[in-house]
Amino acid sequence: MMELMLALMLPALTGVSWLIRFWKNSHWAAIAGYGYLLGILATASAMLLWDTLGLRLSFWPLATLLILASLLPLLLKRAPTTGTVSSQAPPEQSTWSRIAFWLLLGLLLLNYGGIFLEILWRPLYPWDAWMNWAPKAKVWFELRELTPWIAPGDWLHGTHPETAYTLGNPEASRYPSLVPLIQTWTALGAGSWKDNLVNLPWLLCAAALGLGFYGQARNLGVRPLNAMTLVFLLLTLPLINVHTALGGYADLWLTAFFGLSAISLFLWNQKPEPIQFILFILLALACTQIKMPGVIWTALLLSAWLVSLWPRSMSVAGTLLLITGGIIFWQTGGGSIEIPGLGKMAVSAKRIIVPGLGYYAIDYHPVWKAVADQYLLKGSWHLLMWTFPLILLYAALRRRFSLQLLPATLLVGEILVFLFLAFFFTSHYREALDGTTLSRASLPAVPVLFFYVLMLLQGERPETSPPASE
Amino acid sequence: MTTLKDRRQAHPGMCIVSSIAYLLTSAVLLIAGLAVWQLGQPSAQTDAAPLALTAKDLVVVAGSGIRAEEGVQVTPASGSNQAIIAFARHDFTAEDYPYLQYHLTGSSPDTRIALYWRSEREPEVTRFTELPAASSVVSLEQNRYWNGRLTHLGLSIQRPAQEPPLGIADIRFSPPSTLLLLKSMLSSWTGFEGWRHSSINFVFNSAPNPPLSPVLAAACWMLLALFLYGVKTLFFQAGGNKHWCAPTLIALVLVPWLLLHARWQSNLLIQLTHTYHQFGGKNEEERHLAAEDSNIYRYAAHLKQEVLPPHPVRMFLLRNEARDYSRLKLQYYLLPHNIYNYGQYPMKHYLHEGDYILTMGEIPGLGYDTGRQLLKWPDDGQVHALRLDKGSLGTLYQVLSATGNTP
Numbered sequence: 001m002m003e004l005m006l007a008l009m010l011p012a013l014t015g016v017s018w019l020i021r022f023w024k025n026s027h028w029a030a031i032a033g034y035g036y037l038l039g040i041l042a043t044a045s046a047m048l049l050w051d052t053l054g055l056r057l058s059f060w061p062l063a064t065l066l067i068l069a070s071l072l073p074l075l076l077k078r079a080p081t082t083g084t085v086s087s088q089a090p091p092e093q094s095t096w097s098r099i100a101f102w103l104l105l106g107l108l109l110l111n112y113g114g115i116f117l118e119i120l121w122r123p124l125y126p127w128d129a130w131m132n133w134a135p136k137a138k139v140w141f142e143l144r145e146l147t148p149w150i151a152p153g154d155w156l157h158g159t160h161p162e163t164a165y166t167l168g169n170p171e172a173s174r175y176p177s178l179v180p181l182i183q184t185w186t187a188l189g190a191g192s193w194k195d196n197l198v199n200l201p202w203l204l205c206a207a208a209l210g211l212g213f214y215g216q217a218r219n220l221g222v223r224p225l226n227a228m229t230l231v232f233l234l235l236t237l238p239l240i241n242v243h244t245a246l247g248g249y250a251d252l253w254l255t256a257f258f259g260l261s262a263i264s265l266f267l268w269n270q271k272p273e274p275i276q277f278i279l280f281i282l283l284a285l286a287c288t289q290i291k292m293p294g295v296i297w298t299a300l301l302l303s304a305w306l307v308s309l310w311p312r313s314m315s316v317a318g319t320l321l322l323i324t325g326g327i328i329f330w331q332t333g334g335g336s337i338e339i340p341g342l343g344k345m346a347v348s349a350k351r352i353i354v355p356g357l358g359y360y361a362i363d364y365h366p367v368w369k370a371v372a373d374q375y376l377l378k379g380s381w382h383l384l385m386w387t388f389p390l391i392l393l394y395a396a397l398r399r400r401f402s403l404q405l406l407p408a409t410l411l412v413g414e415i416l417v418f419l420f421l422a423f424f425f426t427s428h429y430r431e432a433l434d435g436t437t438l439s440r441a442s443l444p445a446v447p448v449l450f451f452y453v454l455m456l457l458q459g460e461r462p463e464t465s466p467p468a469s470e
Numbered sequence: 471m472t473t474l475k476d477r478r479q480a481h482p483g484m485c486i487v488s489s490i491a492y493l494l495t496s497a498v499l500l501i502a503g504l505a506v507w508q509l510g511q512p513s514a515q516t517d518a519a520p521l522a523l524t525a526k527d528l529v530v531v532a533g534s535g536i537r538a539e540e541g542v543q544v545t546p547a548s549g550s551n552q553a554i555i556a557f558a559r560h561d562f563t564a565e566d567y568p569y570l571q572y573h574l575t576g577s578s579p580d581t582r583i584a585l586y587w588r589s590e591r592e593p594e595v596t597r598f599t600e601l602p603a604a605s606s607v608v609s610l611e612q613n614r615y616w617n618g619r620l621t622h623l624g625l626s627i628q629r630p631a632q633e634p635p636l637g638i639a640d641i642r643f644s645p646p647s648t649l650l651l652l653k654s655m656l657s658s659w660t661g662f663e664g665w666r667h668s669s670i671n672f673v674f675n676s677a678p679n680p681p682l683s684p685v686l687a688a689a690c691w692m693l694l695a696l697f698l699y700g701v702k703t704l705f706f707q708a709g710g711n712k713h714w715c716a717p718t719l720i721a722l723v724l725v726p727w728l729l730l731h732a733r734w735q736s737n738l739l740i741q742l743t744h745t746y747h748q749f750g751g752k753n754e755e756e757r758h759l760a761a762e763d764s765n766i767y768r769y770a771a772h773l774k775q776e777v778l779p780p781h782p783v784r785m786f787l788l789r790n791e792a793r794d795y796s797r798l799k800l801q802y803y804l805l806p807h808n809i810y811n812y813g814q815y816p817m818k819h820y821l822h823e824g825d826y827i828l829t830m831g832e833i834p835g836l837g838y839d840t841g842r843q844l845l846k847w848p849d850d851g852q853v854h855a856l857r858l859d860k861g862s863l864g865t866l867y868q869v870l871s872a873t874g875n876t877p
Binding site: 107110111114115117118121122123125126127128130131134135138139142143152155156157158162163165166167168169192194195196229233236238239241242243245246249374376377378379380381382383386387390435436437439440 | 663665667668669670671672673674675676683684685686688689692693696723724726727730731734735738739741742745746748749750754757758761782784793795797798799801802805806808809810811812817820
């Protein structure tokens with residue numbers, strides 16, 4: 001039991017110890033949330049390194065590595081202390097605000113307390129969890145080595161070592177390894193493969209998303225109650241709840257990594273602190289290691305970042321020029337490019353090739369009804385998809401779309417265009433019709449939408465100074 | 471345009487009170503509108519009386535049943551865990567009776583209940599619709615197959631045979647009415663939505679397939695309240711000042727949102743009690759044996775513990791279905807054995823001596839010659855193999871010679 005607790009806590013300890021050292025002026029919640037995700041990356045990296053060295057996976061040696069990594073920041077020079085947003089004293093919170101804050105936190109704890117028990121009691125349930133993700137972890141844990149997973153044809157032809165495995169889903173052997181590594185690590189801590197315990201990190205992932213979101217909102221200067229309200233609305237969305245309670249899918253991890261990466265980008269754009277940029281880049285690159293479409297989510301983040309580098313006076317004109325250029329390029333036959341380490345990327349009016357994902361014929365499929373059903377009628381999102389356009393309208397009327405928000409606005413636009421293209425113009429339209437992936441594919445966008453709303457409603461004035469304890 | 475100063479002029483308490491008034495007005499207007507719309511429907515003009523089924527109208531054709539005064543107590547057959555109740559009274563036109571009411575006693579989380587029917591329009595096709603496993607009023611109006619003169623009608627029930635009998639009574643088919651429409655909506659919105667394999671992709675936040683989506687209802691409620699507030703503020707504000715009260719706007723959005731959350735949270739808590747009854751207090755082994763795939767787990771455990779060697783072996787898993795639940799789940803439970811999980815016949819060119827072949831269920835054309843120890847399949851395919859085990863879900867062979875000749 002102690003090893004399991006350590007397996008759950010050590011990633012957080014590792015990440016937090018580094019961030020405490022180098023993110024001096026952040027709200028503690030952001031350090032905790034981002035720290036956990038960084039710690040997960042460190043843990044997975046340690047396991048990969050360990051296996052590359054030809055050593056058998058074992059809990060205590062890896063745990064010792066993580067403990068050493070946690071202690072390392074103590075030896076390094078501290079980051080200079082600078083104010084993040086504002087140095088003014090936080091305004092007094094009214095009694096009603098405090099009551100509402102704690103009430104929302106209590107409801108959130110009730111929600112996730114139940115989810116914790118659900119994880120603890122139920123064996124691995126959702127389909128892809130035991131078909132695509134957990135099998136790798138189970139084999140890695142049982143054999144104590146990261147055996148390769150290969151395509152069924154390669155397995156038959158014996159082109160790989162005898163120990164190579166293949167899955168019942170022909171595509172799944174190519175899936176990135178971060179999620180099964182997380183499960184392997186937890187199983188190493190538990191000492192045996194237990195279907196329920198390997199999913200406990202999903203609870204921590206949701207908590208990290210909430211903490212990171214809340215802390216960054218506070219770093220932005222948002223009042224505690226407003227930040228808590230948004231976190232409550234985000235973390236109690238049914239689909240986020242489902243992906244935590246019925247753990248084993250990669251979507252929640254992609255949501256947390258992508259969401260917190262984007263939020264760091266937004267804050268870096270408001271005030272260019274190096275730590276925000278480092279967090280943005282690290283978490284953005286990690287998206288490629290979670291799911292195959294992570295490559296696209298990373299590309300969306302990087303392109304929004306590139307826009308933020310342009311001079312402010314050039315931003316709107318540059319963005320419009322880029323979009324116009326893109327459309328002309330597409331309509332005039334497109335082109336292809338070889339991306340080192342990733343493969344060929346090609347775009348034309350008839351087809352698109354995405355590195356790592358494959359070839360997609362482009363053809364319009366009017367799946368409006370199915371999309372409306374998933375977004376506006378099904379219960380996965382509560383009222384998010386109804387209220388988001390209303391808030392955009394409100395923000396437009398109040399002239400809240402500033403140049404400072406351009407990268408965030410662009411990222412939201414890119415996400416919408418990406419989902420539109422994926423489900424209206426490629427073979428994925430079938431998954432919109434049967435409802436299998438449309439909502440899951442939209443999940444990573446959700447924290448970004450919430451934080452964008454927060455920034456739009458926040459306007460340009462900081463409400464409080466960030467390092468308050470609440 | 472509202473200014474920050476304007477917002478401060480409105481008293482927050484008054485804003486909250488006014489938001490409640492807008493929400494109440496919005497709700498009343500929506501319900502009234504629904505009633506008016508329902509009355510305008512051609513189907514609402516029928517004066518047919520409800521069809522109430524008594525105990526003698528219910529015929530248990532699978533499983534066993536005891537007739538009670540107003541219904542039947544039914545126990546599923548032990549092998550299939552299924553019971554089928556045919557309704558003797560089914561000679562009516564489906565669209566004339568779009569509402570079904572029933573009363574259930576002794577239902578459990580493992581109970582699955584569905585209405586089945588055939589109609590003269592599709593005499594060879596049996597249609598099903600899942601029903602809430604609790605006393606309910608269900609609207610069949612949205613079901614596009616609920617039409618035509620019915621030829622068969624009844625209930626299909628799935629639940630563990632060892633559970634106490636399920637009581638079904640007060641079955642009634644009714645013509646359209648506003649009251650039943652509202653009752654069916656309320657019934658679906660308060661109904662339970664348990665975990666299903668599609669939950670990871672989407673949830674209803676109501677009983678499955680509600681007559682009206684609770685999200686749509688909440689959105690209409692919110693939008694109409696916002697519209698009323700907007701009209702009042704823009705055109706009927708005393709003194710000509712257009713004060714937008716932020717707490718009112720926030721409440722008009724948050725109250726419907728939180729109501730949806732309250733429903734979802736209550737559903738999660740009910741699910742948690744079901745999960746506890748199914749798995750709580752059990753160890754890893756017992757949890758698997760209590761799960762819905764316990765037969766697959768039990769079979770895999772038997773193979774791993776009693777038949778296969780402890781080290782991982784190469785195995786070909788064959789089945790007549792491609793990528794179905796059983797074969798994929800069996801692969802998961804058999805890990806870390808190294809399994810190729812495709813096809814229905816052995817791939818002779820890739821077989822090695824010592825490989826294992828696991829066939830699941832019946833595979834047409836695949837047979838085993840016990841005397842000659844030959845596993846045979848169509849097109850003269852054969853391999854020399856030893857049958858190691860014949861179990862509830864499949865048969866395990868070990869390849870003795872990949873050439874098909876006796877070694």
